[in-house]
Amino acid sequence: xxxxxxxxxxxxxxxxxxxxxxxxxxxxxxxxxxxxxxxxxxxxxxxxxxxxxxxxxxxxxxxxxxxxxxxxxxxxxxxxxxxxxxxxxxxxxxxxxxxxxxxxxxxxxxxxxxxxxxxxxxxxxxxxxxxxxxxxxxxxxxxxxxxxxxxxxxxxxxxxxxxxxxxxxxxxxxxxxxxxxxxxxxxxxxxxxxxxxxxxx
Amino acid sequence: xxxxxxxxxxxxxxxxxxxxxxxxxxxxxxxxxxxxxxxxxxxxxxxxxxxxxxxxxxxxxxxxxxxxxxxxxxxxxxxxxxxxxxxxxxxxxxxxxxxxxxxxxxxxxxxxxxxxxxxxxxxxxxxxxxxxxxxxxxxxxxxxxxxxxxxxxxxxxxxxxxxxxxxxxxxxxxxxxxxxxxxxxxxxxxxxxxxxxxxxxxxxxxxxxxxxxxxxxxxxxxxxx
Numbered sequence: 001x002x003x004x005x006x007x008x009x010x011x012x013x014x015x016x017x018x019x020x021x022x023x024x025x026x027x028x029x030x031x032x033x034x035x036x037x038x039x040x041x042x043x044x045x046x047x048x049x050x051x052x053x054x055x056x057x058x059x060x061x062x063x064x065x066x067x068x069x070x071x072x073x074x075x076x077x078x079x080x081x082x083x084x085x086x087x088x089x090x091x092x093x094x095x096x097x098x099x100x101x102x103x104x105x106x107x108x109x110x111x112x113x114x115x116x117x118x119x120x121x122x123x124x125x126x127x128x129x130x131x132x133x134x135x136x137x138x139x140x141x142x143x144x145x146x147x148x149x150x151x152x153x154x155x156x157x158x159x160x161x162x163x164x165x166x167x168x169x170x171x172x173x174x175x176x177x178x179x180x181x182x183x184x185x186x187x188x189x190x191x192x193x194x195x196x197x198x199x200x201x
Numbered sequence: 202x203x204x205x206x207x208x209x210x211x212x213x214x215x216x217x218x219x220x221x222x223x224x225x226x227x228x229x230x231x232x233x234x235x236x237x238x239x240x241x242x243x244x245x246x247x248x249x250x251x252x253x254x255x256x257x258x259x260x261x262x263x264x265x266x267x268x269x270x271x272x273x274x275x276x277x278x279x280x281x282x283x284x285x286x287x288x289x290x291x292x293x294x295x296x297x298x299x300x301x302x303x304x305x306x307x308x309x310x311x312x313x314x315x316x317x318x319x320x321x322x323x324x325x326x327x328x329x330x331x332x333x334x335x336x337x338x339x340x341x342x343x344x345x346x347x348x349x350x351x352x353x354x355x356x357x358x359x360x361x362x363x364x365x366x367x368x369x370x371x372x373x374x375x376x377x378x379x380x381x382x383x384x385x386x387x388x389x390x391x392x393x394x395x396x397x398x399x400x401x402x403x404x405x406x407x408x409x410x411x412x413x414x415x416x417x418x419x420x421x422x423x424x425x426x
Contacts (some may be wrong), residue, residue, distance in 0.1 A: 010207035017211040025219070037374045039237045040419060046348075109410050140341060144349045147244040147375045149255040166243060166257055178240060181374065 032197050035190035036171065036180035045170075045178045046145040050106065050132035053119035057104065057132050062174065066101045066198055067172040071148045072164055073109035074121040074131075079167045079184065080105075084125040087169070089188035090195065091126055098128070100199045106142060107133040108150040108165045146170055173198060223421075232418040233425040234403055235378040235396055241371040242349025246305065246334035249317035251287060253302070254334050256375060262299040263400060265393065266369040268352065270308035270362050271320045278366045279305075279389075281324050286390040288331050289398075294397040298404055299373075302326070306335035307354050307362050309342055368393060399425045 049058040059067060068087065072080035084105070091098040105122050107113035110133045118131025133139070143150055150165035167184035169191070179198065182191055226232075241256065241264075248254045267284060269277045276282050284302055291300050304326070306312040312320075317333040326333065336342035346352050354364035368389065370379035379396050381389050403415050417423075 006203050010204055013204055013213035014207045014214070015209055018215050021212070021215045025215075031413060031420070033412075037376075038416075039240065039374075039376050042238055043239050084365065137340075137344075141344055141348055144242045144244065144345055145240070147240040147256060149245055149257050150243070151245050151253075151255070170240070170376050181240075 005087050029126060034180060034194050034197070035184045035186065036194050038180060039178050041178050044176045045172045046142070047176075048138070048142045050134040050138060050142070051115050051116040052130050052132045057130060059104075059172065062102050062172075063176055064174050066195060068101060068103045069146065069170040069172065070105045071143060071146070071150065072105055072167075073107050073132075073163050073165075074113050074117055075109065075162070076087060077159060077162070081125075083167060083169065083184065086131070086186070086188045086191070088125045090191040091128070093188055093192035094199075096196060097196060097199050100111075101195055103129045105129065105131045105144070106139070107131065108139060108143060108148070109152075109163050110136055110139050111132060112160075124171060171195070171198070205266050225422050226417065227423070230418070230423040232414045233399055233423050234347060234415055234418045235370070235400055236422075237419070238377040238380065241369070241375045241377045242345055244336065244345050244349065246303075247256060247314060248334040249314050249321050249330050251314040254332060255399050259301060259303070259371075260375060261373045262301050263373060263404075264301050264303055264371045264395065266303050266305060266350065266355070266371065268305050268307055268346070268350075268364060268367060270306050271312050271316050272308065273362070279364045283366075283368070283390045283393070284331065285325060287393055288325075288327065290390075290394040291330065291397055294394050295401045296405075298329065298401050300397070302331040303344070304331065304333045307342070307346065307364060308335065308356070308360075309335045309337050309339055311360070370396060371398070373404070396425060 024085060045059060047059050048168070049056050070087070072082060072083070087103055091101065094101060103126070105118065108119055113133050115133060118133060122129035122131040148166040150163055152161050152163050155162040169182040171180035171182065173179040180194060243256050246254045265287060267280055269280050284304065288302060306317060312335050317335070321331070321333045336345055346354060350367070350369055352364070352367050354362055356362050365382060368381040369377060370393065374379050376399060379393070381393060406412060406415055
């Protein structure tokens, strides 16, 4: 082989290698595109301690696991069950990884939702789910800090009063920072994919 | 062997270019963003028309919050001229991205919707851009301002209220993207308007491959000054 041909071969190999490496690097290190809204906050999520049927529950109890916060109430006619069924499906999709994720439902109806009633309600969806409540002031404070609006309004005699509320799911990462927000109606497949990524990275 | 040497050079070259690209991105910051500070607060207020205003109503809109009370002397420590400037400049900075100024009264006992409406007219608040509101329950207002906006205010016996002017910029996802509480070298109003432009660029590029550059800017903390 002449030296010119060798040099040509060298260039070609080098270029090929660059392309292959580049492609591999892109596949390996490209940023994951979350389905939920990303909030890479520099501040830890506000901690709270509220009451469950099995005693007080704090957000900080779950460092090392991923926490999904959901604000709802047990008399909720459609939005809450729909969302909780979707989280139930998410847990099924996660399979063995499901024990890395803890759903906490925080009541926005502390007058009617007792810890016992909440427990019965959330465990209907998944045995690991926790339901918590507190005084009206405590709930108002936590809801304010997590960007949740809620307001009582008239229902029918059959339902009693209803509570309008923000229906998002808030994902707190293992270190206790708010990482993602899932808007109402996010499919279980999308939530499971995002959570799986958080569990693996 | 010659080919082997080229392979080694190729590998060095690849990582060299990669590292240079990262350093260049960080140093020259071709893309700048506003930090995602925290979740903006949840609330229900009553506006100058007596209608409820919640953070859910403002979802999808860029919102600048600030605080005042109608008996606040003069231009209320500069809050009013700052907001007048932002109101005038926002359309140029944001284009067709929906925007609201929400000016929250810290004096709910005195500031009824009628008083808020009169004040809005006096300062030239355009109803489709600038809303005045308050939370009629003083205790819930205190909670919203304190734990929602992390701001302190101190009502005095004579009816005046001590507070330091503050502006909070929240995006359409309800995430705080800017807090303006101290004077900097550039004036606050110019800084806010410039930040509206930065936010608008990110919102316009929140789809497809351009999004990656913006996520990289978040990752490398390329924050607009």
